[in-house]
Amino acid sequence: MKSFIMSFMLLVLSCSFSFAQINNQARILYRPLVFPEPVSLQLKKGEFLMTPTVTLVKNKLSPEIEELIIAALNKAGVNDINYAKNLPDHLDHTYIVVGSKSEETIQAALDKVNTGVESRKEAYTLASASIDDGSLVTLAGSDENGLFYAAQTFSQLVMQEAISNLVIQDYPAMPIRGTIEGFYGKPWSMESRKAHLEFLGSVKANTYVYSPKDDPYARDQWREAYPKETLEELAALVETSEKNHVNFVYAISPGPTICFSNSGDLEALKTKFEKLYAIGVRDFYVALDDIEYTKWNCDQDEAYYGESGTTAAGIAQSELLNKLQQILDKMDPKISPLIMVPTEYYNASESDYKNALIANLNPKIVIQWTGTDVVPPSISNQDASKATKAFGRKTLLWDNYPVNDFGQTIGRLLLAPYRYREAGLSKELSGILSNPMNQEMPSRVAVTGVSSFAWNDKAYDPDIIWHIAAQNLANGDKRATDALLMFFDTQHLAPTFGSQPWQEQAPVLKAILDNIRKVLAFGDPDSKEIEINSLKKYANKFYQSPNIIRAVVDPVFIDEAEPWLVAMEIWGKALILTAEGLEAANSGNKNCQVYFLKAKELAKEASEVLSIPGATRFDGKIKIADGVLDVFIEEAPNLIYCP
Structure with missing residues (x-):
């Protein structure tokens, strides 16, 4: 009887093992959904589950990237994490190797799956493979930003039922991706800005422009120094930006009152920039939008530049910006080029103002442009090419979506997908910045799309990203995702400055x-x-x-x-x-x-x-x-x- 029971148990175990093998062999492997869509995702044969104990192999690793990886592992149910500096000869559980592509450990890990890392800025490779009796996940960056983005992609993959054996090689199509807080009306709170910076990092955006129209020290009272308390708050935002690999860009709007030829006004701008540089700001912006530019603000400018007009304005603005660029270069030779938005920002037509501006403007200074209109229904490659000609360089798109600070948006949240921007714009633009709504979190629906398009415009799918944006807000809850999509549908209308919307309602x-x-x-x-x-x-x-x-x-x-x-x-x-x-x-x-x-x-x-x-x-x-x-x-x- 005892031998019969033993034989029966062996038969059951044998059948169970065979059944598991059959299931494993019959299981269909699907391409995991990663956003933004990677440049290349090669699915290999097989998959694996993360083992209860994981070894993190690292040498030099920034705290924020390590924290991101550990948080992802914890969320996936892994809490037992060991540390090592090198891989063993034999893998018996899950090893995660993280670092720069120049590190020997990273090279060895990449060699195991016969891959490498692109030399482009912000590029990364993520490779996962079943090896020996364990598994290996390699996160390799061409630089710190690339490694941070590899960790963001890893955070998405570990939430899958199982991790597929694959190789992702990825890098952004556009160098500048993010938002400009440039709307009128109630500005975001410092808490909302901090949350937004963390969100931008999660969607692989790298730029936030601080340009609230209601900050008196950036516009109406731009000559005056920030109070100590405000400067401390801005310093905290800069710190949050750095942790999320987002460039904090400080924008000043002196246009309504500046005297271009006055050395005192130039000195005031220099002093303002120096104070902000001291708290960590490394990116600066001069906004000359929404101002009167056919009249001088001071008699001194008329004496210096002659009669006011669009041509004279273009010359005066370019001279001021060139001097500011020189000041920044002297302050820090590695500092980012100055960004500016011109007074004529809303079309791609050539004009006396634009001709005067670009004829005199330092070629390294970045120019922003809102498209074929203030709120354009679409932007084509041809539109952007015309803008390149009109402004004398590739432009940085200021996309006025989903901003809701104009009359046609009364009573609306703008929650439609980001659409009608043509694939291929990455060749014509230096980047895209979305101007969001006064409501920060609802703005994320569209900004997720903007960031994804700027990362990989050729593979961008607005409907998939729309669904992902809802899923992220719903923390992965399916019922809440469906409810949000139903809500988004009621706020689908996207108006223009005219009577015809560029996206239909519901x-x-x-x-x-x-x-x-x-x-x-x-x-x-x-x-x-x-x-x-x-x-x-x-x-x-x-x-x-x-x-x-x-x-x-x-x-x-x-x-x-x-x-x-x-x-x-x-x-x-x-x-x-x-x-x-x-x-x-x-x-x-x-x-x-x-x-x-x-x-x-x-x-x-x-x-x-x-x-x-x-x-x-x-x-x-x-x-x-x-x-x-x-x-x-x-x-x-x-x-x-x-x-």
């Missing part, structure tokens, strides 16, 4: 409601019942979405988006009642009118919800899927006979 909801109209007009009784039922289910999800979002998403996002969530909830109730009215009418129930009337009452209530006073430049009534949802609720009683 395309997903519109397709559903258009289909209902079609089925009610042409469908048979069964299909009408099915579609009305589907509408009821959708309406209930729509109504529930705000509370799902509130339960999972960061409280800061909730605070910034709360009026829209409140309005969406009320509109959701109105849509449920409208669907119930259609259902009642379809079955001949006379109560259909009661449903429709109540729905209209709720629609009116929802349309009266107001934005948070002072949160944006213009206050107003909240808009939810306007032109789509409100129209359907209004016309629904006429789509079917209600006795």
